[in-house]
Amino acid sequence: EAQVTQNPRYLITVTGKKLTVTCSQNMNHEYMSWYRQDPGLGLRQIYYSMNVEVTDKGDVPEGYKVSRKEKRNFPLILESPSPNQTSLYFCASSLSGVSNSPLHFGNGTRLTVT
């Protein structure tokens, strides 16, 4: 089944403890992206990647890192999480960029930082 898989679905952690949210897609998509969703603010793009080894900042990249060493994986790294990073996170992928291809979303990771 074609899908975007995020893990974990739920995560509770403490301030400053490094964490990684994994994202994997099995559709051979070139483009991958991370969004965070907060009440009243909608979805905001954190980072995106047009292809392997190519990553770019979205609108809210501060406090996050990403890497794209392989086509299928695009992990989101929080080196020192803070409470303002408590949010619902979505990974998404598309065949080639966003100009002609729709995004396929994972089911989300709900992160709580205390």
Next chain:
Amino acid sequence: SQQGEEDPQALSIQEGENATMNCSYKTSINNLQWYRQNSGRGLVHLILIRSNEREKHSGRLRVTLDTSKKSSSLLITASRAADTASYFCATDARNQGGKLIFGQGTELSVKP
């Protein structure tokens, strides 16, 4: 930066009625997309309309795009309780590279 803004923020209708949601944006776009999200789940793509298109249909969905007014509308005809969800427009702005920017969404409630 919020490119798309949906209107209304919330909409409540009866089953069988039509639902219309609007989206306005600020800059020139390559395309505009509509997505649906069931509570807390991942978004699902509904329709992509390119800047040179004016109208597009998919089943009970009809999307229009007016680039002169920088606005789009999503019409769901003969709504069902299962259409209850949040609906988001997203714009691929020109000169923005790989960014797809989402609006804040319209929360649709369809009562049986």
